[in-house]
Amino acid sequence: MSHKYSGGCAHIHTHADHDPIDNHTCHCSVCKGVTGQDTTHVVFFKHGDVAVDNEAGLKRQPFNANNPDGPLELCICADCGAPIMLDDKQSRIRVIVPNLMGYDDQIAPAPYHAFYDPASGVPKPSDGRPVYEALRPDFEWPAPS
Template identity: 65%
Template sequence: MMSKYAGGCAHVHVTTDAEPIDNHECHCNVCKAVTGQHTTHVAFFNHGDVKVDHPEKIKRVPFNAQNPNGPLEICLCTDCGAVLMLDDKVGRIRVAVPNVMGYDDAAFPKATYHAFWDETKGYPAPQDGRPVFGGLRPEFVWPAGH
């Protein structure tokens, strides 16, 4: 049976049948630095909803170089170096960046809003009709961790 969303690489498969609990276009400086993209489509899933078939083949590095002890880690394949997912050390979420992590980006639902936009970015606020917030959407509630 095929999973609804499948990413990763030839060595490590990352899958879920769940829908994202948050799905946004990110404007944060960390995503810009990590991906090299102006904005990044980011999907949060409940941690337990995302499965990894070979966790022993994952190398973990800090997501935010300015906060290396922060909760998010970039997971890389030890065989090929592919970016697999972001994992939360606290066990709340796992994060997919569809166009970077081996997913079919077209199969993902479109991001529902813009997150972490601020006027100091030096470009106009998005005008595509989706809400624009300075952080995550106000009604987002972090899931419980372990």
Template identity: 75%
Template sequence: MSSYDGGCAHVHTHADHDPIDNHTCHCSVCKRVTGQPTTHVVFFKHGDLAAEGGPMKRVPFNDQNPDGPLEICICEECGTPIMLDDKQGRIRAVVPNLMGFSAEMPATYHAFYDPATGVPKPDDGRPVYEGLRPDFVWPQPS
């Protein structure tokens, strides 16, 4: 077990439990939201990642599915994205390079790779899946 810290000058996020999933995401939603060709995403059980401090604005993660389960929490003071919050209470997720995390949390696989995009299949030795890793089980809501 390790300790993970992130956030901004106004909102502090922290977890004292290891992540339950850690992947490089290739999905179109992550590309659209972050502007990155791939996105390093880390899932924590919902109750394992806490946020303290200033108020946060919540916006749908997927603007094309605004009623979906994930919301982006953004610091109201500085506009920094803080975390993704699952309205169903299963997970909270962070994008370490955008959400102030410096701890080593290397991705263990590639998720949501779609060969139809024309992007070459990753060949860095990590497994590549069309979705989340096959053994991933969504945690029960907290």
């Protein structure tokens, strides 16, 4: 069966049949540190909208090393080490980084910039997309699933 969105690795497959609830270019220091990218295309799905075919094969670790008790866990494949998703311990969202988690160009480009910090010294993005110091103002966290 084909799915609207799918990714993962050879050992663990993920998919979603519903559209993301948020899609942004992230400028936060945690994403920079974890991905090694200057900015990261980040997509939030409702937790229950991303299915994982082999959750037992996931190795979980804190997403933010400076906040190990925070809500997000980086899930990687225990066999090959591929990043699979970020999982929210509160069961609100699952996060996909398309270019690192097998989704590539299945998801539309990010319509805005999030977590831009003017104090970082990095020039403010000037590509015409809105730039925020957090998530877009109308974003609402979903209820846990």
